[in-house]
Amino acid sequence: MSQEDKHSKKEYMREKMMERQAEAKIVRKIVLIASLILLLVLGGTIAGGYFYINSALKPVDPKNKTEKKIEIPIGSSVSGIAQILEDNGIIKNAKVFKYYVKLRNESGFMAGEYALTPAMTFPEIIESLKTGKIMEEVVFKITIPEGKQLKEIATIIAEKTKHNANEVLTQLNNKEFIQQLIEKYPNLLTDEILNPEIKFPLEGYLFPATYPFYKENPSIEEIVSVMLDKTEKVIEEYSGPMVEREFTAHKLLTMASLIEEEATEQVQRDQIASVFYNRIDAGMPLQTDPTVLYAQGKHKEKVLYKDLEINDPYNTYKNKGLTPGPIANAGISSIEAALHPAETNYMYFLATSSGEVLFSKTLEEHNQKKAEHIQ
Template sequence: MSTNDKNAKKDMIREKMLERQGEAKIARRIVFIISLILFIGVGATLGGGYYYIKTALEPVDPSNQTEKSIEIPIGSSVTGIAQILEDHGIIKDARVFKYYVKFKNESGFMAGEYAMTPSMTIPDIIDSLKTGKILEEVVFKITIPEGKQLKQIAEIIAKHTEQNPEDVFNTLNDQAFVESLMSKYPDLLTEEILAENVKYPLEGYLFPATYPFYKEDPTIEEIVTVMLDKTKAVVDLYAGQMTERDYTPHKLLTMASLIEEEATEQVDRDQIASVFYNRMDIGMPLQTDPTVLYAQGEHKDRVLYKDLEIDDPYNTYKYPGLTPGPIANAGTVSIEAALHPAETDFLYFLATASGEVLYSKTLAEHNQKKAEHIQ
């Protein structure tokens, strides 16, 4: 074979090798793209599934306290009960409820006629079905609004039970009483509520809701237990999110209470939360007026400069970070804002007389808005 023929053969072999390498490269690229598409698809499916299940386990409408009469026939299966609850708007998804019950190994549901509301949590519903809390005539109801402090809650309880408000308040702060509740709710009422600077251990732990009672003279412990059951059920819904943020129930309820006390009806609470977190990230005091009033133990329409000088651990003008404990009770909207603050650069906010909240990134911008809107 001549030299030219040998060179031509080598060139042909080289071209085929390059062609095969090119084809292999294209094949690898196709496999990579297909794998990536499959991975994204599976991830989206899993992510979407997690979100759907999480949402399905939340109350249908946390603010709807309207009672519905739910009849559970004798011999009903979990599947049948779940479908009845979904049909009446008490749960969002019968299948998710059924699998949740099986996962938690719950059983012993009782037939009967129940009074349930769309605001009930899944644990509340399960507890009701297991304990046979059937539809009875409501003797009275106690409504605890959002943003109420323990002293105010004591007054509300006293009003409905014909007791002395001071006696109720003293009972709520009695050490033996508090410790007995701590033994019942060890995951909710931890040693944090007995820290040295905490003013009132149960502050922020009596969830805002309407509570029906079926006898005329429930004890303070019975009333508070119903409220703590609700608080625990709500807080348990956010267990995973609390872990991600490294929050205990005490820290969560403390931050949520600050948001609750600063928020107006027109404000997006996640924006308020973003200001608090942005300040803490740079070591800036929270400087929120409701904490000053709480430190003083009084309600005022306006906080004066001299009020800011009070030396108290709850005064966030003097002490950075969160207050030692909650300063009021908080609803689910504020709790969720504490866990999911908006992403902003704001360090200041100002509530106008109309209820609108204005946000600023700098003190100069904040002072300008203050001069324009606050007389």
């Protein structure tokens, strides 16, 4: 092959290579453009979807508080309820509402006629559909203070309703009624409350709070259910710490009730809790006076030595560990103290007449303070 032919061949190959490089460059450019278009389309779709859902979650018209009568038929599904709400202009999108309800695991919607407005939020609508009470006027309220026992709560209920205290207490101890409540509140009420040593199965389970009622004479079941709903919500908030301490709701409410009954306004409840835990760890009985009074079924200003001899499962002078169940209802501060006790070496405490609580590490120290402050 001549030099001229070789040169021509090289020129031809160089031209072909340049053509392939140019084609590859064009292909890369096309792929890049196509990718950018795809990303923009996807991004636009995602962004559009986000703004669409975000808008659907908001009230239809925050300024429009005109009530609309909405009828929810018996047996309506969540999808059916959502469609009724959309058709009546209470929500923007039935599907978004349906998935919101399912993601939040909401249930218990009641059939009936509701007064709803386009200004209501999803949580307000859901609460209304579960209770039917948001747009109704309060007929009366029942206030249950902290540290109240079931007998006292029965009296409070009787004072506000047409039920008498004995009737209330009888139903709250009815085995069939208790079993129905266990089935209704499986995460709160367990077979632990059926322990034959327990005096009142629902003792400590009716949370201290003010409860509004929306009709003239609710049944005992309706009244108690409202209170148990509250207790269940409170306990759910402490599920994490309960798991860490291996506490059931029953054990938590039992410990909290002992703290509640021993506490005064001036004391740090977490320190009382620390004494109880320290004594349990040391294998010592709790020796707390309120349990003796509960065993006796009495209210007394002072516990005498002879009172400590009562043979009863609730007597923490004779029995180690916690009582079979709560001895009263407990507030948030006592529940939190039961879950988060202070870290101390205290083994004893003493309440003075002024309400101050004195803590001691040894029996000798405790007896000395007792001699100084208790006449």
